[in-house]
Amino acid sequence: MAKLLQALGRFSAKRAWLVVLTWFLILVSAGTWAVLGMGKLSTSMAIDGVPAQTVIDQLQKSFPEAARGSGSVVFHKTDGKSFTYDEKTSIAEILDHVKTLEAVADTVDPFALAVTKAEAEAKIADGKIKIADAKAQIALNEQKLKDGKAKLVSAKSQLDSAIFQLKAGKKQLDAGTADYNTAKANLAAAQMGVQYLLLTEGPTGANYLAAAALLTQLEQGISTYEIGLASYNTGKAQYDAGLKKYYSGVLALQDGQTKLAAGKTTLAEKEQELLIGDRLFQVSKGFGLLSKDETTAVASIQFVKPGTELETYQKTNVVDYIKSQPIPGVEVEFTKELTQDIGSLLGIGEILGLVIAALVLFLMLGTLIGAGLPLIAAVIGVGISAAITLALSGVISMSSTTPVLGVMLGLAVGIDYALFLFNRHRKQLKNGMAMRESIALANGTSGNAVVFAGLTVIIALLALNLTGVEFLGLMGTMASIAIAISILLAITLTPALMALIGMKALSKK
Template sequence: MASLLYRLGRFAYDRRWLVIALWLVIIAAVGGSAAAFHGTTTNTFQIPGTETQRMLDKLKADLPSAAGGNATLVFESPDAPFTDAQKKQLSAALEKIKGLDGVQSVTDPFATQAQLDSASAQIADGEKQLAAAQAQLDAGKPQLDAAKAQLDQTKAQLDAGQAQLDAQKQALAAQGMSAAAIAQATASAQAQLDAGRAQYDAGKAQYDAGAKKAADGAATIAQKKQELALGQRQADASAGLRFVSSDHRAAIAPVQFTKSTDSLPTSLRTQIQDIASSVDGVQGHASKELTQDINQIFGAGETIGVTVAALVLVVMLGAFVAAGLPLVMALVGVAVGVGGTIALTGVIEMSSVTPMLGLMLGLAVGIDYSLFILNRHRNQLLGGMDPRQSVALAIGTSGTAVVFAGLTVVIALVALVVPGLPFLAVMGVAAAATVAVAVIIAVTLLPALLSLVGKHIISKRRWAKAARENTQPGHGVVEAREDLAKSNRGWGAWLTRHPWIAVVASVILLGVLTLPASQLHLALPDGGADPVDSTSFKAYDATGKYFGAGMTGPIVVVGELPAGLDDAAAKVKQLDVADQLRAVPGVVAAVPLALSPDHHTAVFRVIPTEGPASASTVQVVHDLRSQGSAIQSRTGVSIGLTGQTAANVDVTSKIADALPVYLAIVVGLSFLLLLLVFRSLLVPILATAGFLLSLGAAFGSVVAVYQWGWLGPVFDITHPGPILSFMPILLIGILFGLAMDYQVFITSGIRESYAHGQEAHLAIRTGFHHAARVITAAAIIMVSVFAGFIFSHLTMVRPLGFGLALGVLLDAFVVRMTLVPAIMRLFGKAAWWLPRWLDRILPDLDIEGAKLERATAAPHGAHVDGGGQPEPAADSVR
């Protein structure tokens, strides 16, 4: 590896314009692709194959109007209740918003609240009217019964008279009287009977009409009673739901869109917010879904972080050219890595954190990797080495350490595919690609630019000092003695003299910081995590204050109704399910929202007691799912949960389950890599154990600050809450990779001294002395870059930036530069012990570059090239 990189560095040095041109082409191609093909990022986290996703897909198929994104507008009049004029203006404004392209519907809070408020009165009035109608019906029933009895009696009399007359006619016929005579003799009696029959028929018709009217009235009363019962059940289901506060100082207007909120154009977001804030005397606040700007990835905090890194580089390197090179390398890496990520947003759904994570890592490792190589090159130049040879050798030695350090980061990030969450896998692969680009740039573009700047990489003052030192007699011996003397002073020397104190103090410090980690509570962020002066926080706060925190995170329940139901039966089923949902502990209201045209799919909005990130709401989600079979057995309706609140619970649970497996894979693979690099059993074990200590301390500190609120004013945390659910797995992956970076850098220095023949304890001192300055600068730079994200405009990135900044700080200075060297001092030579059988089968990667340096050392009388410089005898590494 070292020989290959040596040749690569020399090629880049000799073919600098070709290498620079290739990178310029790559930057132009990536930039053009990002501009032409970029899409939008998302803050909606879904898990394919879960109930949440299945129910969302069902809504898209059966009820497309209910499948779009949702947001909330909150109107507040803190000084006085809304006036009638303000209500009219707000209703007109909402009607205007409803007419915007992309808006599915808008709920007018005043009209809706008026309906809710009048529901009880309407039901009571209806009950009174039904009671009066029933009383009237009951009062007319005796008359109908008497009329029927009289009709029955008249009919019986008529039937009896007719029978008697018919018998008389038969008797006259038996006496031989003709039919005409019989008819004449009975005509009068028959006429009387017919007249009576006609009178009866008229009475019967009158009675039938009255009876029908009474029956129709009874049917109407029964129908009205059923409607009132349904209305009462609907009112009961909505009892805990309000759209205008009881003091009439706040109103909430849900807005539904035709597409997801993440795909809303900025122009629509701006229009809605402008219209919502156009009413005089009323404060209009838009919820997080409308206000979050997830397409901007670089803000003021990040700029400050990079500025601090630049200052550290200037102070360390003492020359603006030298300080600028690592920054240029980092920016090129970010341009290519993050630009490529943005170009793919048009075809791959990505979280808004994805490009931000690439930016964060690209800046940090891009600066550090280049600095590590640059520092080696500067030292070699000051020692009198030819620039061409120095660049190639720096790439072959320090570049090898950079490659393996970068490989550990890439392994940790690519392993994010393990949890099976697409958004997390994309995030990890994209960030890994950015880190890989940073490594490639460090070993190709950096040597090409170093060939251009030449000796300007070192300040004139430093060159003058080196010239004076190099002209002194016996300079080499003096320099070696001074180097040894310096290594016997300072922190590294103290560690080797007092290793037990260093070990015990480090473990105690990290252990104490780890204690809060046992209280870690994970969730996805809501508006309460935003800055207090933001519109989204004001909307969240006003909603909780006036309507209850549960209104900030409703749970969407989808019901599958039995086939063949008519409209009335389907509505009854909806209310049956709503009653069951409302009976779940922690549920304030369960309101039927929509019903598909085929009466097969119903949608319910369930309002929990607390906000979406609270532990009680998570429990409500679990309880609703556990009650699904019972609800189906009682109502015949199967239910499933969807919406952002349910999806957040799924994501959090899935990540928590995957953490142990992910940690085992990352640690296992990196252990093998470190075993190959350092050919030692203790060093990989120390590296892993130290990482676990720094990781625990980072977790504990994040919990104390962002969950408990310690030092809240310092970090702009006014409402502490749960930690971003995928922050731990990102922190594990990124911090492990970066911890291994510093492990590789400092241990390679110690290994190099040991490989060059020094005793184990002296190798720790000299290796520490040579590596400490650059590692200190690199750690400060990385901490500065990460710390810049603590005040990012994307609030979900802030705890990650804090955790990474503190984690790197602790890992670099407490673990890698204190604990590890101290323990290695206690083990002495045994720190480099490796079983013989394992030593034979492991390839020798020569990360410290000892073999390369011997192979490339210029012998006495070496060939001099046309430029008057000695040509290195490097044919052996060709």
């Protein structure tokens, strides 16, 4: 491997312009491919296979509102005074329009929520009064049912006593029925006999007096039986009416007990609902979207999808619109959920890193040309790898974060690998070694370390595919392409550039 790399370094040094031109054409070709074949990079992100994403997916199916993304907008009065009616109205109008923007599901007006909380507190207080009244009414109804049950027990006892007396009277009537029928049948004959004796013996006759006494006794027996029968029939009718009333009372008691039980169940359910509502209100009582002095209000923006699945422009649309509707005397701030952008390929961090790296290289090497050589190799490598990644986005669905790891690692190892070779070359030049021989030897020694170090990084990055997280595996694959290009640049372009700058690689000191 070392001899092959040494020969490659010697060739690159000898054909320096050819190597530089080749890499330039590769850069242009990759850039053209990226421009023509680049697809849309999504700013949304979903981590399939991990428990958190599984929960989010399940929430989306079962309870979509719980999985929705959200962000907050803070409105603050600069003069320290409470919001005026006009300012509240302006904020409400802004939030109403935000509802119509793409991907926005709803907004929460902090002032409307404050009114709702006051109404909720009043409803809870009213509910407690109604619950107390209902409990008192149920207790009253329970007492009424107890009294009714006691009356039914007393009525049943009276009915039992009455039926016992009726049965006894009926028994006596049944025993005298035969005598009554005989007396009734003989009454007319007895009356005629008495009349006959009255005519024949007169009112003082012994036979007449005896017959008259027997007739009187007979008539009294008939009257007594008929009075008893009438009394029995009256008592029987009263008993039947009482029994009917008793059973009606039993049914009414059972119905009352059923209604009371249903009322108790309903009361318990309502009381539980009130208890839960009161607990939630008490928990949230100290929290709100409006400060106590009413100088700061927080509006909530709710989206139709989880935050990781939202496109950047869908969030910036909200921010841009609210900023375009300024309210005099009111400052507006946004939470990171609305302003954070993970979609930039080359951010301030990467640019600042390049500047610091250039400064460190210049201070260490003492030559501007020497400091620029590793940076040029790194930037070209990042350009090619980023262009390839963007070009592949036309056929592979990827998020905007996919090229980021390749850019960061490409800059780091690109500078590092080129510096390995360049530093070894400088030391050999200082020791008097010939230019091309020094380049070839540096490529064969330090280049060998670069190749094996790079291959180790590539293997580690490709192993990200074993995580089962799609976007992470794709990010590792694209970053490994960046590392592979950095290796190739280090062992070809770096020797060519070292040959072109010649002895300028050394500082004048």
